[in-house]
Amino acid sequence: MSALPSPAPDAGVTAALIVAAGRGHRLGGAMPKQYLPLAGRPVLRHSLETFVRHPAIGAVRVVIHRDDLDLYGAAAEGLDLLPPVEGGATRQESVRLGLESLHHINPARVLIHDAARPFADAALIRRMIAALDASPGAIPALPVADTIKRGAEGVIVETVDRHALWRAQTPQAFRYGEILAAHRAAAGRELTDDAAVAEAAGLAVALVPGAEENFKVTTEADLSRAERILAPGADIRCGNGFDVHRFGPGSQVMICGIAIAHDQGLEGHSDADVGLHALTDAILGAIGAGDIGQHFPPGDPRWRGADSSHFLAHAAALVANRGGRLLSLDVTIICERPKIGPHRAAMIRRIAEILGLEPSRISVKATTTEGLGFTGRREGIAAQATATVAL
Numbered sequence: 001m002s003a004l005p006s007p008a009p010d011a012g013v014t015a016a017l018i019v020a021a022g023r024g025h026r027l028g029g030a031m032p033k034q035y036l037p038l039a040g041r042p043v044l045r046h047s048l049e050t051f052v053r054h055p056a057i058g059a060v061r062v063v064i065h066r067d068d069l070d071l072y073g074a075a076a077e078g079l080d081l082l083p084p085v086e087g088g089a090t091r092q093e094s095v096r097l098g099l100e101s102l103h104h105i106n107p108a109r110v111l112i113h114d115a116a117r118p119f120a121d122a123a124l125i126r127r128m129i130a131a132l133d134a135s136p137g138a139i140p141a142l143p144v145a146d147t148i149k150r151g152a153e154g155v156i157v158e159t160v161d162r163h164a165l166w167r168a169q170t171p172q173a174f175r176y177g178e179i180l181a182a183h184r185a186a187a188g189r190e191l192t193d194d195a196a197v198a199e200a201a202g203l204a205v206a207l208v209p210g211a212e213e214n215f216k217v218t219t220e221a222d223l224s225r226a227e228r229i230l231a232p233g234a235d236i237r238c239g240n241g242f243d244v245h246r247f248g249p250g251s252q253v254m255i256c257g258i259a260i261a262h263d264q265g266l267e268g269h270s271d272a273d274v275g276l277h278a279l280t281d282a283i284l285g286a287i288g289a290g291d292i293g294q295h296f297p298p299g300d301p302r303w304r305g306a307d308s309s310h311f312l313a314h315a316a317a318l319v320a321n322r323g324g325r326l327l328s329l330d331v332t333i334i335c336e337r338p339k340i341g342p343h344r345a346a347m348i349r350r351i352a353e354i355l356g357l358e359p360s361r362i363s364v365k366a367t368t369t370e371g372l373g374f375t376g377r378r379e380g381i382a383a384q385a386t387a388t389v390a391l
Contacts (some may be wrong), residue, residue, distance in 0.1 A: 020115035021087025034115040039230035045116035113171035128173035140210030141166035145313035212357035228323035239285025243277040246380035257350035273308035281386035283315035331385040342367035
């Protein structure tokens, strides 16, 4: 199609495009999943309210199926939204039609979100918009924590290196003019998300920390998990963790995911990250799931030199699988040296990145033992942590 002439982009406007045109019948029944009740309101309603109420979002439009107008009207009642637009035969076509419908606004930025993800929050939206200052596109994503297998005919063919793999979420954020042009160029193809459309057009797409609770409601189990999260009187749990590693040969130490130059290293079967180990045990303790040694035995050669971020992500995944979410984390590093203060902000950012958690929910502190004990004698480093979880 030929492009219509565009008004100058409004640098102050960020639009949100909520994609709700899918049929989504995997949950069973005749009603698409985005309109199923969740805590007394349609799944779609939860997403709409988050974007409408965000101060940085200037316009919200929903892409719907032509048969769902009544369902949409009930879900959107009372909200300040642009009129809905009809979608196409595929998600990709629906997004393109939604983008075209924003032509008269010509926003500077657009966030594209799946209607069946009801737990995107204000902090995530803020992170996505901020990422567009440096990149034409950005997606929220989480590092893959599980071992990945490629199979054929029910048999493992190979183990896939997971260290560069990420789980993509929405809202995906883009500079409006560039993603619109990319979708026009990709019309007729079958790409799985808007980041893939951007990639096909040669646009750089940044990875931004997502959130475990920002899952997509696809199955009955997902809907039950969402109900538990929103249920009043959630079961609040606390867990404690403690870990120690002695100094040994080396030129750096890993603490809370950050490498710190030092005249010694820390001894351990993995990367000996005393902070992440204590946090992992705290999370496991909060849900009664044992300790880090039960999940990652120190005698298992698979974990020799392993990045401890995988241990922490595994513990968080166990919480999510039980329909829970992390509320807060607090870790205290106990040592005479190295100094922790200069690295505290980076540690908080790294923990937040691993867990998809808002940094304000994470505390990293440090103390000494005034020269007493093994840490006072500079023989090693200890850490103690507390995790608060809602189930």
